[in-house]
Amino acid sequence: DGGITQSPKYLFRKEGQNVTLSCEQNLNHDAMYWYRQDPGQGLRLIYYSQIVNDFQKGDIAEGYSVSREKKESFPLTVTSAQKNPTAFYLCASCCGGPAWETQYFGPGTRLLVL
Amino acid sequence: QKEVEQDPGPLSVPEGAIVSLNCTYSNSAFQYFMWYRQYSRKGPELLMYTYSSGNKEDGRFTAQVDKSSKYISLFIRDSQPSDSATYLCAFLRGYNKLIFGAGTRLAVHP
Numbered sequence: 439d440g441g442i443t444q445s446p447k448y449l450f451r452k453e454g455q456n457v458t459l460s461c462e463q464n465l466n467h468d469a470m471y472w473y474r475q476d477p478g479q480g481l482r483l484i485y486y487s488q489i490v491n492d493f494q495k496g497d498i499a500e501g502y503s504v505s506r507e508k509k510e511s512f513p514l515t516v517t518s519a520q521k522n523p524t525a526f527y528l529c530a531s532c533c534g535g536p537a538w539e540t541q542y543f544g545p546g547t548r549l550l551v552l
Numbered sequence: 553q554k555e556v557e558q559d560p561g562p563l564s565v566p567e568g569a570i571v572s573l574n575c576t577y578s579n580s581a582f583q584y585f586m587w588y589r590q591y592s593r594k595g596p597e598l599l600m601y602t603y604s605s606g607n608k609e610d611g612r613f614t615a616q617v618d619k620s621s622k623y624i625s626l627f628i629r630d631s632q633p634s635d636s637a638t639y640l641c642a643f644l645r646g647y648n649k650l651i652f653g654a655g656t657r658l659a660v661h662p
Contacts, residue, residue, distance in 0.1 A: 442595075469648060478560050478654055479654055480556075480558070480640060480652040480653050480654040480655055481596070481640070481650075481652040482652075483649065483650075486649070488648075496649075526593075528595055528596070530595075532648055533648065540584075540586060540598050540601060540650075541648070541650060542598075543595030543596050543597070544595050545594055545595050546593070546594065546595050548593070
């Protein structure tokens, strides 16, 4: 049963705390992405990785960090520097072959600040 | 000017109606044109994509692209309550970087 899993479904962060969101895929995709979704703003790209041990900043990377040590995993850390972290976070992956493919999304993690 | 403009709605229609969803874009370099459907508190799923001007049909759904006007549309025929969701247009920029519209919330009532 192939797909993308994200955990946890809901996450609560206290002031000054770093939290890590998990994203795992078993689709054998090379590329993985993290998006943030706020009401009325669509999806905005935080970070992406096209290959293991390499990643690039997206449009709104400040206050976030990532790692890509394994092909299957692309965790996102929301640091205390991110002053407005409340949002719906979506992980996506893409592309196991030469032809163009779209991105496939996980079920998302909703992050709330206490 | 935003790269992508999409009316957030909400759009409320009776069951069986024809629904028209639209996006405009400003970047001529966009290569692929996509529509995603997102149910509440779920991840988006790809509904349709095309890379050329014209119409593409899949069941009750038709995607239309007009590159000269930088305008894309999604038509839903015989709309059903199960079509109630947020519809996001998306565009490919560069190597697999997607730019999304804000999404239009659609409610189909029985």
